[in-house]
Amino acid sequence: MTDPAELPFFVYGTxxxxxxxxxxxxxxxxxxxxPARLPDALLYQGPGYPYAVYHPGxxxxxxxxTAAPGVYRELLADLDRLEEYHGPGRPRNVYDRVAAEAHRADGSTVRAWVYLAxxxxxxxxxxxxxxxxxxxxxxxx
Structure with missing residues (x-):
């Protein structure tokens, strides 16, 4: 069984x-x-990669x-480093990792990690x- 804290990742750029x-x-x-969509978000062009921000409508x-079995912790750490996420509310963060509801193609929703600006x-x-x-x-x- 998957640990409930092991959320899938919603990715939108590179x-x-x-x-x-x-x-x-x-x-x-x-x-x-x-495939999925993240509601209430707006995408901005960055220097070779995008930024998503909260934006209603x-x-x-x-x-x-979804991470393969046995690699979740290592993958999470690698993605946090890539996205320059140092922890909740840290001033050096380029992105913040937040849990959000993503919409699958079939209309169902799933809670997922997403990196927002x-x-x-x-x-x-x-x-x-x-x-x-x-x-x-x-x-x-």
Missing amino acids: LRPGEYNHALFLRGRTAAEE TSVTGDLI APPVARRLAETGLAIPGGDWRHRS
């Missing part, structure tokens, strides 16, 4: 299947990968990634960032 960080961090370490396209980054994006229309990193211009 960790999606076919993207370069998927090959580096997730290949061979997943039990399932499925919009959504982001991505994938739900940390508050200082989110404020900068709101002021000067370039939003990605439609919320899909793969269809950015």
